[in-house]
Amino acid sequence: MTTAILGGGLTGLTLARLLHERNEKVIVLEAGPQIGGLCRSRTTEGFTFDTGGSHIIFSRDQEVLAFMRRMIGGNEQRNDRNTRIFYKGGFVKYPFENGLYQLPPEDRFFCINSFIKNLIAVEKGEIPHPKNFRDWIYYTFGAGIAECYMVPYNEKIWKYPTEKMSLHWVDGRIPRPPVEDIIKAAIGIETEGYTHQAVFSYPLEGGIEALVRAIAAPVEPFIRTGFRVTSLKKEGKIWQIGDGTETITADRVISTIPVQHLLPCLEDVPPAVKKACDTLVYNSLVCVNVGIRGDLPPISWMYVPDKGLGMTNRLSFPSNFSRNAAPPGCSAILAEITHQPGDEVGGMTDRELTGEVLRMLASMKICTPDQVVFTSVERQTFAYVVYDLAYQENIRAIRDFCRSRDIPLVGRFAQFEYLNMDGVIRSAMDFVTSYPAG
Numbered sequence: 001m002t003t004a005i006l007g008g009g010l011t012g013l014t015l016a017r018l019l020h021e022r023n024e025k026v027i028v029l030e031a032g033p034q035i036g037g038l039c040r041s042r043t044t045e046g047f048t049f050d051t052g053g054s055h056i057i058f059s060r061d062q063e064v065l066a067f068m069r070r071m072i073g074g075n076e077q078r079n080d081r082n083t084r085i086f087y088k089g090g091f092v093k094y095p096f097e098n099g100l101y102q103l104p105p106e107d108r109f110f111c112i113n114s115f116i117k118n119l120i121a122v123e124k125g126e127i128p129h130p131k132n133f134r135d136w137i138y139y140t141f142g143a144g145i146a147e148c149y150m151v152p153y154n155e156k157i158w159k160y161p162t163e164k165m166s167l168h169w170v171d172g173r174i175p176r177p178p179v180e181d182i183i184k185a186a187i188g189i190e191t192e193g194y195t196h197q198a199v200f201s202y203p204l205e206g207g208i209e210a211l212v213r214a215i216a217a218p219v220e221p222f223i224r225t226g227f228r229v230t231s232l233k234k235e236g237k238i239w240q241i242g243d244g245t246e247t248i249t250a251d252r253v254i255s256t257i258p259v260q261h262l263l264p265c266l267e268d269v270p271p272a273v274k275k276a277c278d279t280l281v282y283n284s285l286v287c288v289n290v291g292i293r294g295d296l297p298p299i300s301w302m303y304v305p306d307k308g309l310g311m312t313n314r315l316s317f318p319s320n321f322s323r324n325a326a327p328p329g330c331s332a333i334l335a336e337i338t339h340q341p342g343d344e345v346g347g348m349t350d351r352e353l354t355g356e357v358l359r360m361l362a363s364m365k366i367c368t369p370d371q372v373v374f375t376s377v378e379r380q381t382f383a384y385v386v387y388d389l390a391y392q393e394n395i396r397a398i399r400d401f402c403r404s405r406d407i408p409l410v411g412r413f414a415q416f417e418y419l420n421m422d423g424v425i426r427s428a429m430d431f432v433t434s435y436p437a438g
């Protein structure tokens, strides 16, 4: 029996490897010229940048973390996280609630005062349970932390009004320090938040793509790149998978490609399911990569909530993840700009985007234009799942339909879930455990 895996990103490759290790016959069909999906990296003029946004290896899931670290083997640099939020010209420790002592005094007062008053009101049951993401932010943190950081940053990354976002996903994804830590942070006692990420790994050579390459190594002969699946049909017991010029057959199919790509491959999709799929919300991403002469502050990455500074929502410093990510004497900066598919950011030229980012970096005093020795721009259509209020209903309709067609969905945009690398590897592991032998 052959299992065809649609998509050669991290999920598809992990599935292929795990099934291969079980002696199953697999074939991975990847549309792009190379494997890796969002976990690709490009090295040019000695600078290595991840093309799907800056990636680091971390997880609460010890089995998955051990798997990822085993895959990259000795090709690993371990780093202490030093993450900041750029706030009113200063570098505030991340998570924001753990960095309150670094705020100007009036903002510190606003945050801690409203946090405590809000906490008392919640305890007394005076504030109704939140029904959307914005209400959850106010309910959990009070108006100060909400208005100084949480709402502006979240609206900048999601490009979506927080009151129109669901809150079912926040547990575990948004740091929630204990009350004591917030009070300590406000009076200047150092605390650490989101501790499972406090130490992270990154490949010394090859960027994050080194991880997917290592996972893919034993299944390389079974990967077809340049095969964009455009039709998928079951005839009798056999799947016919086409790319418009060729048809490949398989006994079973697993999809790791975005549902927005899968459904158009299928016949007789009910209009309600098609509509549910069209209604799902996601963000695209532009990465502006900048190589400079000289050093950077020893910061891992930095959130930029202030819209006035520029379009970038996050800056990462890959040469602080791996000493080999930039040539000697140079440093690397990766600016991430999320945007809605088809909006004006998508229409901006590389030159316009780069100019915008360089102006922002200069105004933040991170680097001056004369230090710049390299720039490049990368674009990803599918970057972030956005959980709008209709999400759960829409995704249920799509999943039920795909189940009825015998097409398992595994992966970030196949499940349409905000899953990190550890999440998609966990999904792949769990899927394979329950997959009957072929």
Ligand SMILES: Cc1cc2nc3c(=O)[nH]c(=O)nc-3n(C[C@H](O)[C@H](O)[C@H](O)COP(=O)(O)OP(=O)(O)OC[C@H]3O[C@@H](n4cnc5c(N)ncnc54)[C@H](O)[C@@H]3O)c2cc1C
Pocket (backbone or CB within 6 Å): 006, 007, 008, 009, 010, 011, 012, 029, 030, 031, 032, 035, 036, 037, 038, 039, 052, 053, 054, 055, 056, 057, 058, 227, 228, 229, 230, 256, 257, 258, 261, 285, 336, 382, 383, 384, 410, 411, 412, 413, 414, 419, 420, 421, 422, 424
């Ligand atoms: C900005 C950003 C930063 C991130 N940072 C981190 C991080 O620091 N740590 C972390 O753990 N995770 C991080 N992630 C998440 C991580 O990138 C994803 O969890 C992971 O890459 C998802 O892998 P995937 O295989 O499910 O999806 P994808 O990588 O999207 O792979 C899907 C594959 O399907 C292919 N495909 C699509 N359509 C077709 C078709 N019709 N036929 C054939 N093939 C097709 C695509 O070309 C692609 O290769 C980040 C994500 C983003 C966007």
